[in-house]
Amino acid sequence: MIQTIRLDHLLREEVATPYRHLVTRRTGAAVRSGIERALAASACHTALLDFTEVDLLDLSCADEIVAKLLMNPGPASERCVVLQGLREDQLEAVEHVLNHHRLAVAAVLADDAPPDLLGCADDDARAAFAQVRNAGPTDAPSLAGALAWAEPRARAALDALASLRLARFVDGLFHPVTVR
Amino acid sequence: MTRIIEIPTHFDDRSFDQFAASFGAWPPEERLLFDARQAQWASPYGLIAMLTAAQALAEAKRERPLFAVPQSDDVRRYWARAGFFRHAADLFELHGRVPRATAGPSDVLLDVTPVRAADDVHGVVNTIPEAAARILHGELGLEMKATMRFSMALSEACQNIVEHAGTGGWVAVQTYSWRRRLGRRVVVIAVSDAGIGFRRSLETSHAKRFGDRWGDGAALEAALIQGVSRFRDPGRGQGLAFIKRFVDQWNGKISIRSGTAKLSIVPTWDDEDPLVEHLPFFPGAQVQIIIPAQEAEPK
Numbered sequence: 001m002i003q004t005i006r007l008d009h010l011l012r013e014e015v016a017t018p019y020r021h022l023v024t025r026r027t028g029a030a031v032r033s034g035i036e037r038a039l040a041a042s043a044c045h046t047a048l049l050d051f052t053e054v055d056l057l058d059l060s061c062a063d064e065i066v067a068k069l070l071m072n073p074g075p076a077s078e079r080c081v082v083l084q085g086l087r088e089d090q091l092e093a094v095e096h097v098l099n100h101h102r103l104a105v106a107a108v109l110a111d112d113a114p115p116d117l118l119g120c121a122d123d124d125a126r127a128a129f130a131q132v133r134n135a136g137p138t139d140a141p142s143l144a145g146a147l148a149w150a151e152p153r154a155r156a157a158l159d160a161l162a163s164l165r166l167a168r169f170v171d172g173l174f175h176p177v178t179v180r
Numbered sequence: 181m182t183r184i185i186e187i188p189t190h191f192d193d194r195s196f197d198q199f200a201a202s203f204g205a206w207p208p209e210e211r212l213l214f215d216a217r218q219a220q221w222a223s224p225y226g227l228i229a230m231l232t233a234a235q236a237l238a239e240a241k242r243e244r245p246l247f248a249v250p251q252s253d254d255v256r257r258y259w260a261r262a263g264f265f266r267h268a269a270d271l272f273e274l275h276g277r278v279p280r281a282t283a284g285p286s287d288v289l290l291d292v293t294p295v296r297a298a299d300d301v302h303g304v305v306n307t308i309p310e311a312a313a314r315i316l317h318g319e320l321g322l323e324m325k326a327t328m329r330f331s332m333a334l335s336e337a338c339q340n341i342v343e344h345a346g347t348g349g350w351v352a353v354q355t356y357s358w359r360r361r362l363g364r365r366v367v368v369i370a371v372s373d374a375g376i377g378f379r380r381s382l383e384t385s386h387a388k389r390f391g392d393r394w395g396d397g398a399a400l401e402a403a404l405i406q407g408v409s410r411f412r413d414p415g416r417g418q419g420l421a422f423i424k425r426f427v428d429q430w431n432g433k434i435s436i437r438s439g440t441a442k443l444s445i446v447p448t449w450d451d452e453d454p455l456v457e458h459l460p461f462f463p464g465a466q467v468q469i470i471i472p473a474q475e476a477e478p479k
Contacts, residue, residue, distance in 0.1 A: 019306045023335045024301050024342070056335070059418045060339055064415075068415070089328035089329055100418055101414065
C-alpha cells in the first residue's frame, strides 16, 4: 500500500499558516512530525510525499523534512519514501541536503515517470536501482546476469538499495519502489 | 552629556565603519544623538544599521537615543516609504518632521522589516516573490529560476538571526543603480541583528581548534568558508553554503561583518579585501548580499 501525504495540507494543519512556503527549521520539524504521525498510523510500505502545491522550499526545511525523515529511527525508517511534485529549485534544495548527509531517496521527476534516484549513491547502487525499476523484482543471480556482474557484487548492490529503502525485499526478491 | 553619531551623507556598507567608529567603547555611556540631517542617501544596509544600533542600546539598557531626521524632503520621504521611520519611532526620540509613509517605492522589494521569530521569516518570503520576479527577471535580466533561489537565500539569511543571534534583527531588500561602483543595477539584501555575533555564537564549539587565531575574523571564516555551526546537528551550516553558491552563480557578492571583522566573497567586479579585521566594534552581525544585473551576451 502506498500512502500519499500532501505537504501543503500538512503545512496548513501543523503550522496553521496561510502560506504555502516550506521555510524555517521550526516549520520543517513540525511537518516532519506530522508525516511521522501519519506513517505510524498507516500500514503502508511506501510513503509518497507530494510537494506539488508547495511554493518555496528552503534548505533548512528540506533538511528537517527530507534528511531527518530518512535518518531518524521511527515510522518512516521502515518504509520506502518517494518524493513527487518537486520543482527545479526545490529539487536543488533536496539534493543539496541529501548530498550533505550522504543520503539518497527516490523521486518522481515527471508525470507518469517511474521514480529516479536522488542524492548520494554509488554507481553500482544506481545501476541496480535502474535495473530493478525497469525489469521488475529480482534477486542477486538475476541482477548479476543482467548487468554482467559477479554475484557478490550484485548482492552487495541490492543490499545497499534495501538499506537505503530504495527497494523492498519481499519473499526473496528485491522489488522496485513504485507509486501506483 | 550627549555623544553625536554622525550619519554618513551616503550611508552604505563602505561608510558603515565610520558610523561604527563614532560609538567609541560599546555600549556608550552617554546619551546618543544620531544626526542624519545631512544624509543624502542610505542603502538598506545603512537603514537597518541605524535600527540595529538603537536596538542594541535598548537591550544594553541605555537611554533612548535621539534622532535628527534628514533635512532633505526627498530623503525623509524615501526613508519613510521604505519603512524606516515606522520602526525608528519605537527606538529613537525623533526630532524633525517625519512624513507619513505612503506606499513603498517601486525599487524597494521588501520594506525595513523586523525579524524576531520563524513566523517573521514566513512573512518575509511571502512578501517577496511577485516583486522579486518583476525586478530580478524584468530589470536585472536574471533567469526566472533565480527568483525562487533568491527567496531561498533571503529565507536562510533571515533564519541566521532567529537561530543564532539570540535577539531580533532587521531585513530590507532594495534594487538600485550602482553607476560608480559597477555601472549596472543591483539588488541588495541587507540583514542585521544586534545579537551575540559569530565569535560568541561559535566560541564554545570551535574556538579551541583555532587557538590563538580565534577572533571575529576566524569565526566568520569558520561559518562562511568551512560551513560550521554552533549546533551539534550535522544538518546545520547549509544555509550560508547555499547563499554562497547562489551568489557565485549570479556573479554576486556576500559580505558578513561581525564584531570587529568583515569577510566577503569578492567577485571580479569588486576590489574589497576578502577579510578585514580590527574594524571598529559593532554589535551582532550584518550580512549584505548583492546580485548585479546580468550583462547581455555579446552578439
